[in-house]
Amino acid sequence: MPLSGAKGFTEEELKRYIQGDPDLKAKIPGDASTWSVKEVGDGNINFVFIVEGGEGRGMVVKQALPYVRCIGESWPLTADRAMFETTALVDGHEMCPDHVPQVYKFDKKVSAIFMEYLAPPNIILRYGLIDGVVYLHLADCMSTFLAATLFKSSLFALPSAEYRKKLAFYADNSPMCELTEQVIFTDPYGDAFHNRHNSPYLDADVADLRRDAAAKDAISELKAKFCTQAQALLHGDLHTGSVMVTQDTVSVIDPEFAFYGPMGFDIGAFISNLFLAFFASDGHETGQGEREEHRAWLIACCRDVWNLFQNKFLKMWNEKCDSSAYPELLFGAKVQDSDGARRICQETFMRQVFEDTLGFAGAKMIRRIVGVAHVQDMDRIEDAKVRADCEKRALKFGKRLLIGRATFESIEEVVSAASELRRSSSSGQG
Amino acid sequence: MPLSGAKGFTEEELKRYIQGDPDLKAKIPGDASTWSVKEVGDGNINFVFIVEGGEGRGMVVKQALPYVRCIGESWPLTADRAMFETTALVDGHEMCPDHVPQVYKFDKKVSAIFMEYLAPPNIILRYGLIDGVVYLHLADCMSTFLAATLFKSSLFALPSAEYRKKLAFYADNSPMCELTEQVIFTDPYGDAFHNRHNSPYLDADVADLRRDAAAKDAISELKAKFCTQAQALLHGDLHTGSVMVTQDTVSVIDPEFAFYGPMGFDIGAFISNLFLAFFASDGHETGQGEREEHRAWLIACCRDVWNLFQNKFLKMWNEKCDSSAYPELLFGAKVQDSDGARRICQETFMRQVFEDTLGFAGAKMIRRIVGVAHVQDMDRIEDAKVRADCEKRALKFGKRLLIGRATFESIEEVVSAASELRRSSSSGQG
Ligand SMILES: Nc1ncnc2c1ncn2[C@@H]1O[C@H](COP(=O)(O)OP(=O)(O)O)[C@@H](O)[C@H]1O
Ligand SMILES: Nc1ncnc2c1ncn2[C@@H]1O[C@H](COP(=O)(O)OP(=O)(O)O)[C@@H](O)[C@H]1O
Ligand SMILES: [Mg+2]
Ligand SMILES: [Mg+2]
Ligand SMILES: [Mg+2]
Ligand SMILES: [Mg+2]
Ligand SMILES: [Mg+2]
CATH class of the missing domain: 3.90.1200.10 (Aminoglycoside phosphotransferase (APH), C-terminal lobe)
Incomplete structure (x- = not known):
C-alpha cells in the first residue's frame, strides 16, 4: 500500500496497514473493525496515532512528515528523523529497558514507528x-x-x-x-x-x-x-x-x-x-x-x-x-x-x-x-x-x-x- | 597490474605502475629507464619511495602496509589509513596550499599515495x-x-x-x-x-x-x-x-x-x-x-x-x-x-x-x-x-x-x- 509520506496516514489507511502485517495485527486484540484510531499528537513536530482494540490494548504509531507540525510546511524538516528516533528507542530500550518503550516495527517508506502503547493511566x-x-x-x-x-x-x-x-x-x-x-x-x-x-x-x-x-x-x-x-x-x-x-x-x-x-x-x-x-x-x-x-x-x-x-x-x-x-x-x-x-x-x-x-x-x-x-x-x-x-x-x-x-x-x-x-x-x- | 598491498612495491613494480599511468608518467622527466627509485621511509609506520627522473624532479609514493613498519606484522594496522591521509592532504592543500603538498593520485588497491616531491634542499x-x-x-x-x-x-x-x-x-x-x-x-x-x-x-x-x-x-x-x-x-x-x-x-x-x-x-x-x-x-x-x-x-x-x-x-x-x-x-x-x-x-x-x-x-x-x-x-x-x-x-x-x-x-x-x-x-x- 504505497502512501505518500508527505500526506500522513488516514485512520482507515492505518488500520489497513496494520492488518496487512501479521506481527503488528497480533498486538491488537479483537477484530480490526472494532479497533479505534485516534490522532493524539500534542507535540510540536509529528503525528501520533493510538490504535486500540478491546481491553484498552493496542499500539502507538508515530509518523514523521517532512515539516514541523506546529509551524507547517513552511518549516521543512527531514522525515529521516523517524529512523533516528527508532534507532535511539531501540538503543535506549537495550540500555534501560524499564524506562524506554519497545519498538515493534519501523517503516521507512511511510516514516512510521510502530511501538508499545503506554496506556492510561500513563x-x-x-x-x-x-x-x-x-x-x-x-x-x-x-x-x-x-x-x-x-x-x-x-x-x-x-x-x-x-x-x-x-x-x-x-x-x-x-x-x-x-x-x-x-x-x-x-x-x-x-x-x-x-x-x-x-x-x-x-x-x-x-x-x-x-x-x-x-x-x-x-x-x-x-x-x-x-x-x-x-x-x-x-x-x-x-x-x-x-x-x-x-x-x-x-x-x-x-x-x-x-x-x-x-x-x-x-x-x-x-x-x-x-x-x-x-x-x-x-x-x-x-x-x-x-x-x-x-x-x-x-x-x-x-x-x-x-x-x-x-x-x-x-x-x-x-x-x-x-x-x-x-x-x-x-x-x-x-x-x-x-x-x-x-x-x-x-x-x-x-x-x-x-x-x-x-x-x-x-x-x-x-x-x-x-x-x-x-x-x-x-x-x-x-x-x-x-x-x-x-x-x-x-x-x-x-x-x-x-x-x-x-x-x-x-x-x-x-x-x-x-x-x-x-x-x-x-x-x-x- | 595486481600487487599485493601486504607486500609493497618493488622498485621495478613501481616504475612499471607509473609508466602505466600517463598522468603520473608525465610528472617525471626523462625515460623510465633513467629513473631512480629509492625507498626513504624513515618514519615509524609506512614505506616511502622517491621516484626521480632527470633534473632532480620526480614524485613521492607513500605506501601503507597493513601493519606498523617499525614493529612488524605483529602490530597490525589498517591500510585504510592511506585513504584518510589522501583525503586529509587534499583537504589540507585546499585550506592551506602553501604548506601542504599536492596529491596526484591515490590507488586504494595498493594503498599508495602519489604526491608532490619535496626535493632537496627540503x-x-x-x-x-x-x-x-x-x-x-x-x-x-x-x-x-x-x-x-x-x-x-x-x-x-x-x-x-x-x-x-x-x-x-x-x-x-x-x-x-x-x-x-x-x-x-x-x-x-x-x-x-x-x-x-x-x-x-x-x-x-x-x-x-x-x-x-x-x-x-x-x-x-x-x-x-x-x-x-x-x-x-x-x-x-x-x-x-x-x-x-x-x-x-x-x-x-x-x-x-x-x-x-x-x-x-x-x-x-x-x-x-x-x-x-x-x-x-x-x-x-x-x-x-x-x-x-x-x-x-x-x-x-x-x-x-x-x-x-x-x-x-x-x-x-x-x-x-x-x-x-x-x-x-x-x-x-x-x-x-x-x-x-x-x-x-x-x-x-x-x-x-x-x-x-x-x-x-x-x-x-x-x-x-x-x-x-x-x-x-x-x-x-x-x-x-x-x-x-x-x-x-x-x-x-x-x-x-x-x-x-x-x-x-x-x-x-x-x-x-x-x-x-x-x-x-x-x-x-x-
Ligand atoms: N508510546 C506511547 N504511548 C502512549 N502515548 C504516546 C506514546 N508515544 C507518544 N504518545 C502520545 O503522543 C504525544 C506526542 O508524542 P511525541 O513522541 O512526543 O511526538 P512529538 O515528536 O511530535 O513531540 C505524546 O505527548 C503522548 O501523549
Ligand atoms: N612529499 C615528500 N617529499 C619528499 N620526501 C618525503 C615526502 N613525503 C615523505 N617524504 C620522506 O619520507 C619520510 C617518511 O614519510 P612519512 O609521510 O612521514 O611516513 P610515515 O607515516 O611512515 O612516518 C619522511 O620523513 C620524508 O623524509
Ligand atoms: Mg514530544
Ligand atoms: Mg518530538
Ligand atoms: Mg612520518
Ligand atoms: Mg606517519
Ligand atoms: Mg565529537
Missing part, C-alpha cells in the same frame, strides 16, 4: 506537574534512565571503535541538531523571526538579553559543546513532555533529536523543566501557598535527580575496572594507589558534567520564555501579568544558571538559589 | 633542529598552517551540516585514533609492554609517573577531549618529523592520523617537539653554551607559534561576521554591543585552546620519554647519562604542562618556565 509528565501531582518515584527512575543511557553509550562502556561508529551514525541526524542549534543556542539571543515573548511585560528583559555579552559568551561556549563534544548518546529533547508517568512507572519517549553530545545537555534539559514547573506554580495557585508542598517536592526532585544520577553513574564506573576512558593498565586493582587516582578522576569528571548540566538547564529555561517554543506550564497561566511574573523569575534564574554555572558548589546551592529567587522576587505580590 | 625539520639549524620563517609558516586548517575545518567556517559530514567521515579513521589513545594517553602511565625508557637512570621517574594521581587525572581528561571533542580537522601527528623545511618553505606531510578532534592537540604536538629539541640541545653541544643561540630561537619559536596562531585565527574570526559558531544574529554589526560580546567570546575560546595546547604538549613530551616511540632529538645523544639528564628535564616540564596547564597565564610564562627549569636543573653539570 500521562505526559508535564500535564501531571501542571496539575500539581507529586511523583515520588520520578527522581529515582529518571536518574536511572540518565545514568544508564549516558554511561552505556559512552567511552565508559564502549570500545572506542564502536563508540566512533555510533557517533558517526548519529551525526547524520544533523537537521535535528541544526534545529536545536537554532532554537536553543541562537534565536533566543537575537531578534529572530520566530521568537515570542509575553509582551509588553518582558520587552525590557528580552532587550537586555540581546545585548548581554556574558550571556552570549556562555551560550556560545555551550553551543560549541553541544555541536562538538560527543560524550554520549543523548535523547536530545528530554523535557517533561517527553516523559510519560503513572504513580509507579516512568517512560521516556520521543528521542527524535538523538545524537552524540555532552551528557549535561540531557540532564540539564530535564532539570530545567522541573524548574520551569517550579516557577510556573505560583500562576496555578487558586489560593496563596496552595502549591507550597508541590514546589518543595519539585525542588527535592531536582536535587535528587542530580544526586542519584551521580551515585548511579559512579557505581557503574566503580564496577567497571576497565574501559576505553579509564583503562585497567592505569586504574586496575593491581596498580599502586589506583583507588585514589580513580576518585580524583571522578571528581574532575563529575564537576564538569555538573557545570554543563547547569549551563544547559539555564539555556533551556531561557529559550522557553523568549524563543519559539514555550511550555504549557507557563502558557496555561491565563492572566498575562501573573504569567509574566512567573516568566521573569524563570528567565532570571535561567540566566543565573547559564552565566554563573561555574559558581555553584553543589546542587544544594542551586536549588536554594531557585527557592530564594522565587521568594524574594514574589514578596509583596498576591 | 629536509625533515627534526633533523635540521638536531643539527642546530635556525629557521626564521618557521613560526610564521606553522602558525599559518595551524590557523588555516583549524579555522577552516571547524564550525567557524563550515555550516554545521557540512561539519558533521566531515566529522562522520573521519570518524572511520578509528584505528589510527585507537593507536593514539594507546601510545599517548594510556601506555606511558602504566606498565605497558611496548614502553621504553632510559634505564636505570629514569627508573624512579617512571615509577613516580605510574602512581601519580594528578597525572592520571589530567591525562584522562585530555584523552576524553581527544576522543570526544570534535573541534576541527586535525593533522593528528604534527611532530617535527611531519614537517619538511628549506630556508624559505615549510611543508606539512603525513596526516594519516587525521580526524576531528580538539585544536590544542595539533598545536600542542608541534610545540612539544620544539620543547623536546630545546631540552635535547644540551646533549648535542660539543662545547658548553654552543647551542645557546639555537635554544633562544627555539624558545622564541614556541612563543611565536602560539602568538601568531592566535592572531591569525582571530583575524579570520573578525573577518567572518557570520558562522555556525558565532552567528550574525548575535554578533553582527547591527547588533548592539556586538563587538564587546565577540571580544569576550574570543578570550574565552582562546583561553581554552591555550590550556588544551599546554596539556597536550605535556602529554606528548611525556610519551616521547617513557612510551614506545622516542624522538631522535634525544636518541641521538650517545652518552646515556647525558641523555638521561636531558630526558629528565623534558619529562619534568612535560608533567608540569600536563598537570599545571590551567596555572599558566600566558605563553611567555610557559617558555620562561622551560628556560628556568633547564637552567636550574642543569647547573653544576658540564
